[in-house]
Amino acid sequence: ETGVTQTPRHLVMGMTNKKSLKCEQHLGHNAMYWYKQSAKKPLELMFVYSLEERVENNSVPSRFSPECPNSSHLFLHLHTLQPEDSALYLCASSLRWGYEQYFGPGTRLTVT
Amino acid sequence: GQQVMQIPQYQHVQEGEDFTTYCNSSTTLSNIQWYKQRPGGHPVFLIQLVKSGEVKKQKRLTFQFGEAKKNSSLHITATQTTDVGTYFCAGNNAGGTSYGKLTFGQGTILTVHP
Numbered sequence: 001e002t003g004v005t006q007t008p009r010h011l012v013m014g015m016t017n018k019k020s021l022k023c024e025q026h027l028g029h030n031a032m033y034w035y036k037q038s039a040k041k042p043l044e045l046m047f048v049y050s051l052e053e054r055v056e057n058n059s060v061p062s063r064f065s066p067e068c069p070n071s072s073h074l075f076l077h078l079h080t081l082q083p084e085d086s087a088l089y090l091c092a093s094s095l096r097w098g099y100e101q102y103f104g105p106g107t108r109l110t111v112t
Numbered sequence: 113g114q115q116v117m118q119i120p121q122y123q124h125v126q127e128g129e130d131f132t133t134y135c136n137s138s139t140t141l142s143n144i145q146w147y148k149q150r151p152g153g154h155p156v157f158l159i160q161l162v163k164s165g166e167v168k169k170q171k172r173l174t175f176q177f178g179e180a181k182k183n184s185s186l187h188i189t190a191t192q193t194t195d196v197g198t199y200f201c202a203g204n205n206a207g208g209t210s211y212g213k214l215t216f217g218q219g220t221i222l223t224v225h226p
Contacts, residue, residue, distance in 0.1 A: 042198070042200070042216065042218050042219045043155070043200065043216040043219070045213075045214070045215075045216070048213075056213060090154060090155070092155075098142075098204050098213070098214060100145055100157040100160055101145075101147075101155075101157060101214065102157065103154040103155045103156070104154065105153075105154050106154050
């Protein structure tokens with residue numbers, strides 16, 4: 001499946017680094033999502049964008065900053081992360097907010 | 113807030129045995145979705161249930177939505193090793209301020225022994 005792509009697939013960063021995760025969907029969808037998946041909490045919704053407007057922000061620390069420049073692209077900017085932020089970060093899209101979601105392969109993030 | 117509980121957390125079966133995972137919501141849902149995540153993979157959408165009491169089948173998989181639209185189940189008949197993975201339910205809020213918010217259950221990890 002190549003409908004939703006994510007880069008990079010793996011990322012190792014120090015706590016003082018700044019990096020960005022990128023997600024792109026080729027499905028013509030209007031909603032995009034960021035999830036965090038870790039062993040402790042299987043799927044945590046972080047942010048939702050619908051028609052390029054942020055409609056959901058689930059009490060995510062400010063060290064995570066999303067950006068949605070258009071309906072096909074979604075970024076997650078990372079800075080001064082903590083080791084407990086190490087997880088699989090999944091991007092998803094859906095035709096509209098609340099419809100079935102199509103996930104990308106994820107970025108495996110390790111914070112050292 | 114809305115909570116979606118899924119049980120069991122783990123299920124180990126012998127190939128050929130049946131498997132069921134259950135999903136319960138603290139609130140009435142507008143619809144429920146099911147996803148499967150293979151080991152090392154990402155969640156893949158399986159099906160959506162909308163109507164009260166709805167039953168849908170996909171080959172050996174049977175999905176049910178409760179009459180009160182607060183619970184759901186996924187049943188796999190005669191499991192195969194290809195069924196291995198984590199099965200998630202996700203409930204869509206029926207109202208409130210977060211219309212369209214999908215809340216995922218914790219998932220059931222299925223292991224199938226050949």
